[in-house]
Amino acid sequence: MLPESATLPQQxxxxxxxxxxxxxxxxxxxxxxxxxxxxxxxxxxxxWEWFARTGVIDPFNFSMPxxxxxxxxxxxxxxxxxxxxxxxxxxxxxxxxxxxxxxxxAGVLLGIALGRVRFLADVFGPYVKVLNAMPRIVLAPIxxxxxxxxxxSKIASAVVLVFFPVFFNAFQGAREVDRNLVANARILGAxxxxxxxxxVIPSATAWIFTSLHVSFGxxxxxxxxxxxxxxxxGIGLLVANSQGTLNSAGVYxxxxxxxxxxxxxxxxxxxxxxxxxxxxxxxxxAER
Amino acid sequence: xTHDTSPAIELRGAGKAFRTPSGALxxxxxxxxxxxxxxxxxxxVGPTGCGKSTTLTLVSGLEEPTEGEVLVGGEPVRGIGTDxxxxxxxxxxxxxxxxxxxxxxxxxxxxxxxxxxxxxxRDWLARVGLSAxxxxxxxxxxxxxxxxxxxxxxxxxxxxxxxxDEPFSALDVQTRALMSDQLLDLWAGTGSSVVFVxxxxxxxxxxxxxxxxxxxxPATVKQVFTIDLPRPRKVExxxxxxxxxxxxxxxxxxxxxxxxxxxxxxxxNAA
Numbered sequence: 353m354l355p356e357s358a359t360l361p362q363q364x365x366x367x368x369x370x371x372x373x374x375x376x377x378x379x380x381x382x383x384x385x386x387x388x389x390x391x392x393x394x395x396x397x398x399x400w401e402w403f404a405r406t407g408v409i410d411p412f413n414f415s416m417p418x419x420x421x422x423x424x425x426x427x428x429x430x431x432x433x434x435x436x437x438x439x440x441x442x443x444x445x446x447x448x449x450x451x452x453x454x455x456x457x458a459g460v461l462l463g464i465a466l467g468r469v470r471f472l473a474d475v476f477g478p479y480v481k482v483l484n485a486m487p488r489i490v491l492a493p494i495x496x497x498x499x500x501x502x503x504x505s506k507i508a509s510a511v512v513l514v515f516f517p518v519f520f521n522a523f524q525g526a527r528e529v530d531r532n533l534v535a536n537a538r539i540l541g542a543x544x545x546x547x548x549x550x551x552v553i554p555s556a557t558a559w560i561f562t563s564l565h566v567s568f569g570x571x572x573x574x575x576x577x578x579x580x581x582x583x584x585x586g587i588g589l590l591v592a593n594s595q596g597t598l599n600s601a602g603v604y605x606x607x608x609x610x611x612x613x614x615x616x617x618x619x620x621x622x623x624x625x626x627x628x629x630x631x632x633x634x635x636x637x638a639e640r
Numbered sequence: 641x642t643h644d645t646s647p648a649i650e651l652r653g654a655g656k657a658f659r660t661p662s663g664a665l666x667x668x669x670x671x672x673x674x675x676x677x678x679x680x681x682x683x684x685v686g687p688t689g690c691g692k693s694t695t696l697t698l699v700s701g702l703e704e705p706t707e708g709e710v711l712v713g714g715e716p717v718r719g720i721g722t723d724x725x726x727x728x729x730x731x732x733x734x735x736x737x738x739x740x741x742x743x744x745x746x747x748x749x750x751x752x753x754x755x756x757x758x759x760x761x762r763d764w765l766a767r768v769g770l771s772a773x774x775x776x777x778x779x780x781x782x783x784x785x786x787x788x789x790x791x792x793x794x795x796x797x798x799x800x801x802x803x804x805d806e807p808f809s810a811l812d813v814q815t816r817a818l819m820s821d822q823l824l825d826l827w828a829g830t831g832s833s834v835v836f837v838x839x840x841x842x843x844x845x846x847x848x849x850x851x852x853x854x855x856x857x858p859a860t861v862k863q864v865f866t867i868d869l870p871r872p873r874k875v876e877x878x879x880x881x882x883x884x885x886x887x888x889x890x891x892x893x894x895x896x897x898x899x900x901x902x903x904x905x906x907x908x909n910a911a
Binding site for chain 2: 530532533535536537538539540541542543546550551554555630631632
């Protein structure tokens with residue numbers, strides 16, 4: 353038996369005065385940072401409100417925080433012109449989620465396939481590059497013509513926005529797998545399929561996950577732009593209608609709602625990621 | 641020795657040349673002639689960066705020779721053999737698998753049932769003294785512990801050919817001695833043939849039955865020395881024996897020259 357195998361890492365002994373002082377310093381710093389954050393927010397909103405009320409900026413064009421708050425309140429309590437606020441948020445989320453799921457699935461599958469099979473990469477590589485170089489958001493009007501005013505056209509624009517970042521990350525992830533790990537797996541007896549599923553995909557997940565964060569934002573953009581161009585439901589339509597009635601507070605209010613939705617989705621994704629990456633060492637400074 | 645008389649490993653005039661990214665042809669090893677008997681422990685020493693590792697990749701089937709022949713068990717190597725185990729220089733454990741799952745990987749890849757694989761893995765984890773760590777992830781272990789996981793993961797497949805590429809070079813001196821002893825213990829029970837690549841002459845003499853000295857790159861076999869130190873050995877003790885020092889001096893007179901040549905070529909291509 354080896355000495356190390358008998359001893360498990362011990363918890364630190366009872367805290368001394370210095371450790372307590374250090375803990376206090378850390379707590380104080382956290383409080384300070386959070387306090388300053390609030391202060392910045394209050395200052396920005398306060399200045400905006402003040403400038404708008406005193407006429408330094410035109411409240412009709414630039415609106416002001418209190419009006420935006422009122423607008424959100426009205427929408428929440430009395431609903432919007434095209435139905436309840438919840439229904440609008442749900443419509444946008446539904447399109448974004450569907451588009452995201454389809455885009456991510458396609459991106460991951462094709463990325464891994466092209467990353468693993470050299471032949472496919474050589475054949476399709478140039479086409480992928482060309483498609484990626486196109487400003488894909490201009491496809492939204494075309495999708496509107498193809499798929500109509502319903503959710504399908506928004507899902508399609510979300511898919512084309514989501515697909516490429518996910519695809520490139522999955523492709524890169526599959527390409528950059530540690531060659532030692534692959535060699536080791538092959539020596540241990542893994543078939544090509546086993547290498548793909550048990551070595552390449554697990555090591556590519558870190559790459560894929562970074563793209564998932566970004567791409568959910570893209571899918572929201574796809575859905576919103578689609579709605580903005582033409583829809584019967586959704587936050588994008590709220591923006592378009594507010595703009596049409598010269599209601600700048602409405603545009604801002606829709607933006608605020610959207611930000612909240614995006615942050616909530618991001619938080620959910622981080623939660624899933626933490627569970628999935630238990631095997632990873634915690635990197636200092638990795639948490640934001 | 642078994643009744644089958646063919647040696648475990650045989651290299652006949654084997655050579656390997658790579659294309660470098662700039663398109664030039666780089667010869668890693670040339671005209672390699674080497675025989676490893678069954679159950680024999682052969683250490684390969686040579687200057688750093690001379691192509692020792694390439695020899696192993698040829699035997700393992702990870703790479704094919706561009707010249708000559710490589711035979712394992714009397715048969716030419718075609719692809720990765722099922723009776724080969726390989727311990728890499730760098731960490732090659734799967735970071736997303738627990739220790740137990742890492743050791744189970746080999747049998748599972750080869751189609752063993754989960755319960756059977758688990759049983760065999762636990763047995764080998766016990767032998768390397770890591771039973772208490774089976775639920776850990778590799779990043780929670782020390783370098784020496786990770787190396788032991790790699791050893792267990794290799795031995796669990798019962799390889800008759802064991803290839804080791806400077807496996808302990810990243811470890812500190814004490815851990816290295818400990819691991820060397822452990823390797824000898826593990827190996828003693830298996831009867832497998834070992835090719836152990838290292839640039840540490842002491843390590844090679846302490847472990848091996850036969851020490852092969854390679855020339856400066858492109859490498860080929862320069863000289864083969866038989867080590868007649870009795871087994872079982874303890875690496876830290878055997879080092880102090882007069883016979884050990886005698887052998888060391890004898891081999892160094894051969895190896896030292898190659899090391900000098902490599903150094904004189906400059907540090908640029910052999911770091």
